[in-house]
Amino acid sequence: MFEFLTQELEFLKSIGLYRELKTIEKIDGSKIIIAGRKLINFCSNDYLGLSQHPKVKERTIEIIKEFGVGAGASRLISGNTIIHEELERKIAKFKKREAAIVFPTGYQANLGVISCLVEEKDTVIIDRLNHASIIDACRLSKAQMQVYPHQDLMRLENILQRSEKFRRRLIITDSVFSMDGDLAPLPEIIKLAKKYQALVMIDEAHATGVIGKTGRGLEEFFNIEGQADIVMGTFSKALGSIGGFVCGSLELITYLRNKARSFIYTTALPAAICAAALAALEIIENEPELINQLWKNINKVNPSAQSAIIPIIIGELNKTMEISTKFFENGIFLSGIRPPTVPKNQCRLRLTITAAHTENDLEHLRSLIRKLIKDFDLGSCN
């Protein structure tokens, strides 16, 4: 019956795409223990170290004591608390929007909002390197998916020119591209959207808490706040816990509360997790030095980086995994990224910098990179 499983797994092994979990035994700031070995974690999205922040932990534990661990039901049944609503007000204000809706994950936020806004008669226009959750959401929506090459505004305009026949046009872009770390040209995208009457949605998963002077995201960076029609993001990266959100007009949010299936048919986030996200947002507002520390660290590794994500593109699969192993053996956890997460022959190490990294961590990283560039003849990459 299940021979196909064995076959497929053997096939994945034969082409080097078999995946295995790495098991973390202990966490202490930027250090983790895997297989008894102490490593510096250079592939976490906990950009501000907030998952470990004492205030975040404290607030979460406090609310667990008051509300329990699980929410017990979906938001529309009996899973909705004052903490959920406080978080929605807070994130809406943070992103300078009228309202917000919180989902259990960012993945579900994308599924919910995209499948609600476009249907068969519509088109969704996306950058080729957008996150997998956006692609899955587009498929679910049944709207015609039109993909433009990464950052290619000419092709985006061509597509828009040819899209008059569709009832609605929705452009979606990552703000910070999750595997490349570069920024979307948002002002130009918004200009094109206005010209061709399209809606714009941004996915701020890696921008929230990182990009813009106060971490509000790509609009703040470009000084065009309030311009995108839909702002999606997640509490799971720089905000240190879990959960997704969509910010926009009150009408959009009310519509999503009524229609988004990934909101309606799933158990609410625990109130305590909402409290963690609230505490994280307060910390970002009250301790701006945290974002400054992150950027100091990023600049020490690569002064021209646009975000906390710094890809080291190797290309070939086996070489990438071999170099990843070398990092591991030398005390640095930096996992290799393979297809289908990245295009074939663009295998890479996806280096992420956080505010929790110490000067010693960064120095160890830099010297190891210098050594491996020599050993593996990587002169041509980055």
Ligand SMILES: *Cc1c(COP(=O)(O)O)cnc(C)c1O
């Ligand atoms: C991580 C990520 C998501 C999904 O968010 P989760 O909260 O982890 O489910 C969505 N979009 C992008 C660009 C991401 O990097």
